[in-house]
Amino acid sequence: MTILEATLGLEIHIQINTKSKIFCKCSTKFGEKPNSNTCVICTSQPGTIPLLNKKAVEAIVKTGLALNFTINKQCIFARKQYFYPDIPKNYQITQLDPPICSNGKLIIISNKQKKIINMKRLHLEEDAGKLIHEVNNKKLNYSLLDLNRASIGLMELVTEPDFNSSEEVIEFLKEIKSIVEYLNVSECSMEEGKMRCDINVSVHPVEDKKLGTRVEIKNINSLSNIKDAIEYEIKRQKTIIVSNGKVIQETMLWDAKECVTKSMRFKEDTLDYRYFPEPDLVPLNLSNSFIRNLVKEIPELPKRIKLRFIKNYNLSEHLATYLISKKTIADYYEKALKTVKNPKIIAKTLANWISTELSAKLNSFKISIEDSPITCKNLAKLVSLIVSGSITRIIAKEIFEEMWKRSQPPEIIIKRKKIQQISDELTIIKMCEEAIIKNHNAVKEFISGKNKAMDAIIGFVMKKSKGLANPLVVNKILLNRLKKL
Amino acid sequence: MINIKNLNKKICLGEIKSVDIIKKCLNCIKENDIKIKAFLRLNEKDSFIKASQIDKSNMKNKQLSGIPIAIKDNIMIKDHNMTAASKYLEHYISPYDATVIKKLKMAGAIFIGETNMDEFAMGGSTETSAYQKTTNPWNIEYIPGGSSGGSAAAVGSGMVPLALGSDTGGSVRQPASFCGVVGYKPSYGLISRYGVCALASSFDQIGVFSKTVMNVALLTSIIAGKDYNDPVCEPKGWIDYTYNLNNPYILKNLKIGIPKQLLDYKIDNDIVKVFNDAIKKLKLEGAEVFEIDIPSCKYINALYKIIMCAEVSANIATFDGIRYGYRSLNCKNLNDEYAKSRAESLGYEVKKRILFGTYVLKSQNYYKYYHKAQKVRTLLIKQIKDVYKKCDFIFSPSTLQMPVKFGEILSDECDIFLIMANLAGLPGITIPYSFSNFGMPIGMHFMGPRFSDAKLFKIAYAFEKISNFNINIFPKYLSPVLHKKDKI
Incomplete structure (x- = not known):
């Protein structure tokens, strides 16, 4: 029996978190009143000209550098033409050749094995608006158009078909998400559509060098859906091939309710986008000093921080992974350690307290760690008391509750509550x-x-x-x- | 002929009232525009309000205080109707001011009315306007040229002293030449394009009309300069283009190149005669006139059509009936709505260019046409640069053909020496030089290296003085108001 292998490639859109849109000064704030974040440029009034947001260029170059891309200092924008009401100009300003970043590399660890994922390109483009076809689950007999999202800056990342399983894809996406968050260039929340992923899936017999027919799955809005969609699609294609059928090249959508991929009615592949260089924008010409300054702005990336945590503080893989899951958590942890004389003594206990007690509280109150009522300094104090044996865990938890409520340091709570240890x-x-x-x-x-x-x-x-x-x-x-x- | 600088001085000193100027101007328009049909709209009430404000206020000390100006109807004036002479934008109201309009408002200019043009500036006769046919003031059976035919005719007939147009492929200079006025297209990037309804973004520039080089230079000084809103607008400090304009020695030893390729085209006899006379006069002034070679001239028409139509097809795509403009009723679905809204509201010339542009950008055609055209364009620019190593300015007749009657077609080559300036981003100016046997004006064209605009004005000024064209003579049947006889 022939062994079938799946090959996957990704196209990821990441919304850049600049304050204003990529080609005008409108706000990029999510969830505002429809069409309130619009102007003459992003609604494409006659005579308007796009204005490139320099911050968006900085964001993508930083991302490119962090993902080991080659930065193309000279590049241009292009118009990608198609008619749809969500792009007011009826063309999207994007990049063709060369993109601002080409040939990136990222190492992922899946099934305890290292794997290099090659990335073709990372380019700048503008987002589209939103068409609304139903209100309160009622289908409208007309469509509503909200252009708040139109012309928000996007980075499009295209990988080589280097993945063979859903696990690898998920690992990769998690890694990208985390790096982008550490760089502070995007919020990357899939729920708010700030990170969107299209997946190309094909299946072929292992001994064949040629890849199978590719199916594109669009519009998947969570990691778990991505996993389900990939696994479903691989299974579907394998079944077809095993029964001597032919996979049709098409674009599909993931139906999360029915857990199946469904063929889209129109075929995007047949569209001719009639690309040509954007004459309204001058070519990008990035100076060496511009790039050098951005290199300086790139923080230590999560993977390295994790290794350092494990090595220096003797943390378990699991604990270190939790701490670096968000830059703010890792920052909190490191700041807390800096407040004590000998961080190594409390490092492990502190990590435990952050990952259990503190994270539970933060989750239940939906507060992010940077707004925690318990400051990193105060938590370090509490943990120091535990480690030195001055207080028991039971007492510590009681004090922790008070610290959460009153946002006070542990010694004040101990004094006030007369929780003095009996040493007599x-x-x-x-x-x-x-x-x-x-x-x-x-x-x-x-x-x-x-x-x-x-x-x-x-x-x-x-x-x-x-x-x-x-x-x-x-x-x-x-x-x-x-x-x- | 009036000198705007002097008129402005008099208004500022209170010797002349702006209100009176506006009154005369409007009377003249009312009397003559029935025949000329240069204006699509007049801003009578607004103009009087502004003029009386200026007469009373200290706004007087601005460079254009109280001076009426006509604006081509593809330039955005906030709260004014802007149609670009298309049915699609029939009821469109500009939500903002173009950068040039902002600058003119600050200078105290009064927008007396919006002028007719070819639909979306596509055409060379102003006949593709969805609204009316503008006539040539020198003979109303003839076309005024285009696409800024309304502005050219308005100035040529003496109805207004100043007008703005836009020049993508000769659209200011060709009608200026046909109507016997000075028409100027700046270097690409000298004047902001922000707020001009785009035709072909990489060629579009706002241009200026007046009867004298001095007035054109004055108006250019006001509207030129770096603009944050137009990325291709070059960072140049403010320049007074009227400064030292009168330089009697400028033509002496000036190296003037005549494209050898002029011989390759059929040129109207009257134009050849006048052109040779102009060369003779330039030589008499001490200029060195010699032949130059630009071999890629023969591709100008093809490159221009391919690149311009490609950009048109994308720029005009935004007129889809969704957010503003004409929307067809009773459409079955989205595609039907797009198709019908556009089919019912856009004219033949516009559709033709959209189709052609769409065709040359198809992925299988891209390298065959658009890409190749850009390569040849680069070659042409290089050849012109090399020519400028030998000569200072290039001189040619503005058009190779005299204006034709309505319905007749100008030859494809008529404007190629004007289009060359657009393809290479160079400044060009046409100056009326003489008349044909039939009494139609003939203009001559100077084209300089990029950003040689200041020197170009000086040469044009000197050339204007040696021309045979008496700018104080107007077509007999017209009663122009703003010239010498009225002593203003």
Whole structure:
């Protein structure tokens, strides 16, 4: 039986997060009143001329540099012509040859194996507006046009067909998303359509060098849908090939409700876009100093930060992955570590607290970490107290709650709530004696050599002291007492 | 003939009232435009309001305070109707001011009316206008030329002292020559294109009409210069083009090149005669006149048509009936709406160019036509650059043919020496030089290297002085108001 292999290539559109659109001064804010972010340029009134937003050029060059692209210092824009109401000029300003960035490379790790993904091009273009065909689930017998999105800057990234599985695609997309976020050039949220992905899928027998017929899946709006769509489409094509059928080259849409790919009614492939150089814009001519300055602006990228975290702070892969999942989280973590004298001591515990307690709180209140009521400095203080044994975890959690509510440092909360640890030996001895009497079973077990039995006795003391007894002192006294028995 | 600088001075000093100028101007238009049909719209009320404001206020000290000017109907004036002489834009109201309009407003100019033109500036006779046929003021049976025929006829008949046009392939200079006025197209990038309804973006430039080089230079000084809104507009500091305009020695030892290729075309006899006379006079002034060679001249028409139509097909695509402009009713679906809205509102010439442009940009034709045309254009520019190493300016008749009667067709080659300036981004100016046997004006054309505009004006000024054309003579049947007899 022939083994079939899937080959996948991606076309990704990423909305650039500049304050204004790429060819006019209109705001790019999401969710504004329809057509409020429009002007004479982005509605294509007669006589208007596009004005290139320099910040958009900076954003794409930074991205290109971070993704190991070659930057083409001299490049031009082109008009891609087709009629549709969402592009008011009836042509889209984009780039053909050369694009601003060509031949990029990115290493991904999938199934514990490194793989290089080659990227053909990364170019600048403008987004289209939105056509609305239904309101409140009711189909209209006319269409509404919202041009707020029209002419917002986009980066289009095209990969080589270097993927063989949905896992690789997802890994790649996660990596791109994370890099773009670290560069702060896009919000990359797929839900808001700020990152959109079209996938080319083909299947061919492994021994064949030639790729199979390509099917393009458009408009998939989440990572899980991308995974489902790819897997469905690969299966569909394999079934066709196995039963000696022929895959038709076409464009399909992913139906997330029915979990199937559906053929689009019109074939985009047959359109002739009649590209030609954009005469309204002067060719881009990027200076070396322009590029050098952008190189300086590129921060340490997540992959390297992760390795550093694992190496320097002895974090698990899982924990490090969580911390770098967002630049703001990694920043929070590193800033917190900087506030203490010896960061290595608290590094692991701090990472745990961020990934569990803090992230749970942030999630439930839908607050992003940079707006956290618990500052990184205060969390570092709390963790320091835990690590030094000054407070127990139970108490720490109580203090954490108060810190969240009042946005105060731990020492103030400890003072106010009189949550002072009991370190006074006489008080603790009394509690220990009671514990020995009331837990004679555990005591017996401990004497017979079961060290674990100690936990129950300590637990009794901690409960009795409402968690306030200094666990180190309790341990010391109990050991002393038990030895004498 | 009036000197705008002097007239402006008098208005500023209060010796003449702008209101009176406007009144005379409007009376003249009312009397003559029945025959000429240069204007699509007049702004009577607005003009009087502005004029009386100027008469009262300290706005007087501006360079064009109280001076009436006609604007080609493809330039955006906020809150004014702008049709580009197309049915598609019949009810379109400009939502903003073109950069040149902003500058003119600041200079105190009064927009007396909008002038007729070929639809979307596509044509060379103003006959493709969806609204009316403008006549040549020297003989109303003849075309005024185009596409800025309305502006040229308005100035040529003395109805207004100044007018703006746009020049993509000779559209200012050809009608200027036909109507016996000075017509100037600046170097590409000298005047902002922002707010001019685009024809072919890489050739479009706003141009200026007046009866004298001095007035043209004055108006150019006001509207030229860097504009943030037009990326191709070059960063140049403000230049006063009227400064030292009168330089009696400028023609002496000036190296003037005559394209050898003129011999390859059929030129009207009257024009040949006048052209030879002009060369003789230039030599008498001490200019060195000699033949130059631009071998790629023969491709000018083909390149221009391919590149211009390609850009037209994209630029005009925005007129789709969706957001503004003419929309056909009772359409079955989106494509039907596009097709009918455009079919019902755009004229034959516009459709022809859209189709041709669409054809040359088809992916299988791109390299055969558009790409090749751009390559030849680069070659042509190089040849012209080389020629400018030998000569200072290139001199030719403005047109190779006299204006024709309505319905008759001008030859394809008529404007090629004007189009050359657009293809290479060069400045060109036509100056009325003489009359034909039939009493029609004949213009001569100087073309300089890119951004030699200031020197071009000086040469034009000197040439104007040696021309046989008396600018104070107007067609007999007209009663122009703004000239010497009225002592203003």
